[in-house]
Amino acid sequence: MNYLEIRRPQPLARASALKASPAGLPDYLERHYAWAYVWPISVWFFDHQPIINAILFGNYRRIMRATIRFMDLANAGKTLQVAGVYGELTPTLAQGLPEPLHLIDAAPIQLEAARRKVEAIGRAVRLARMHAEALQYESGSFDTVLLFLLLHEMPPMARRAALREAVRVLKPGGRLVIAEYGENKGRHLFHRFAPMRAILTWAEPFLGGFWCENLSHVLAECGAMAGRKVALDAQVDLFGGFYRVARYRAS
DSSP, X not given: OOOEEEEOOOOOTTGGGSOXXXXXXXXXXXXXXXXXXXXXXXXXXXXXXXXXXXXXXXXXXXXXXHHHHHHTXXXXXXXXXXXXXXXXXXXXXXXXXXXXXXXXXXXXXHHHHHHHHHHHTTOOEEEXXXXXXXXXXXXXXXXXXXXXXOGGGSOHHHHHHHHHHHHHTEEEEEEEEEEEEOOOOSOSHHHHOHHHHHHHHHHSTTHHHHHTSOHHHHHHHHHXXXXXXXXXXXXXXXXXXXXXXXXXXXO
């Protein structure tokens, strides 16, 4: 049966199994990204495929295709998408997954945008308002977790909390798929060209720090804090390494 629902945190008898969802939006989202993800006119504008593709220098579909390939939708099992995504990704996932996609976001307007897109193709999605840093799911709930161009928009502590939570809710042997900017190793023109770096880090205030991190090392540390081992399973670099899609296994 196809269904669409927005699920908000409710009081539970076994509250210890869940983390309380903070009220409102994360501080960094309100301070730095409300203009992009909360203002209604912005949500309408950016959720046009040509716009979001232009922002990614024409690479949206390349990143999306690599993400879907790594997710292996037919065998993805119970799947969680952490945070809404502009463009075609969410309805494409909902179309290809054998069971309803779970999607969380802190912003109600993003949940509503996802609902409209998935409803338009007659597919199912389970929507819940919660923060990526405090997922209200029991440990080991999902076979696959997806983070699509989210981490670089989070300050370091929030980024690590989100990664710990993503690993925590994965089943043993589960897959964590991350589509992101590539690490800055000084090889890509956009990394070397100071005016481009300045523009990008002005628009994305946490990107500079994310560029300098070794994601696999950070994930290993976050996994250890969650009592899990996390190992890189596969990775593809796109647009000369400016973007990447990686798949990790959690045991």
